[in-house]
Amino acid sequence: MPRIGSRLYLTVDAGPIYDVHGTLIAVVQTIRDNTDYKNVQSKLEKMAITDELTGLYNRRYFTDHLDMEWRRGMPSREPFALIFLDIDYFKQYNDLYGHLVGDDCLKSIATTLQQSLLRATDMATRYGGEEFCILLPNTSLNGALKVAAQVQANIKRLQIPHADSPISSSITISAGVASLVPTTEDSPSRLSLADRALYEAKGRGRDQTVASDTC
Numbered sequence: 001m002p003r004i005g006s007r008l009y010l011t012v013d014a015g016p017i018y019d020v021h022g023t024l025i026a027v028v029q030t031i032r033d034n035t036d037y038k039n040v041q042s043k044l045e046k047m048a049i050t051d052e053l054t055g056l057y058n059r060r061y062f063t064d065h066l067d068m069e070w071r072r073g074m075p076s077r078e079p080f081a082l083i084f085l086d087i088d089y090f091k092q093y094n095d096l097y098g099h100l101v102g103d104d105c106l107k108s109i110a111t112t113l114q115q116s117l118l119r120a121t122d123m124a125t126r127y128g129g130e131e132f133c134i135l136l137p138n139t140s141l142n143g144a145l146k147v148a149a150q151v152q153a154n155i156k157r158l159q160i161p162h163a164d165s166p167i168s169s170s171i172t173i174s175a176g177v178a179s180l181v182p183t184t185e186d187s188p189s190r191l192s193l194a195d196r197a198l199y200e201a202k203g204r205g206r207d208q209t210v211a212s213d214t215c
Helices: 035-049 059-076 090-097 099-116 141-158 188-203
Strands: 010-018 024-033 080-087 123-128 131-137 173-180 209-211
Touching (some): 059 123, 059 188, 080 099, 080 141, 090 099, 099 123, 099 131, 131 141, 141 173, 141 209, 173 188, 188 209
Antiparallel strands (some): 010 024, 080 131, 080 173, 123 131
């Protein structure tokens, strides 16, 4: 409603009134303001798909969205990429600085992930604990590697101190990347290759990105 600068959600009902001969003699119309109900409903819906701490999408929404994007990509056969990311030595970080500071660190990482994405179709998710993932529709392996490199560089620029990290004086992340072309013979579960690549990156010493060799 531009004149009052607000949005209202209205329910409009109209009911006919007939005389004894069945002739329409009037129409009674009622208008109900459902704005408060709609706002509460929208808030609850958002809470159901959002990670409370970081504000990113949660794992439940990620799983549903992944399936949807996979099906959407099948007709066009466009590549579909996924990046799994893990904060290096985050347990040691929590042990040293405390969980409240650890929560602040997770929020900063989440904000940086979101700011590193340039397309509306790209999606950052808190997958669990200190693990995040980025979903990139219509993205090749090389494109996903560039996004991962940008994210790592942006996080390093934060210069979040990590005195107990054996590899750096500040917070770093490891990343695993996979890209596949959606087909009916395959399924989104194949993108777990990115998770395997992440664990390989951690095994190689962390603070690096590994691409799945089966992409």
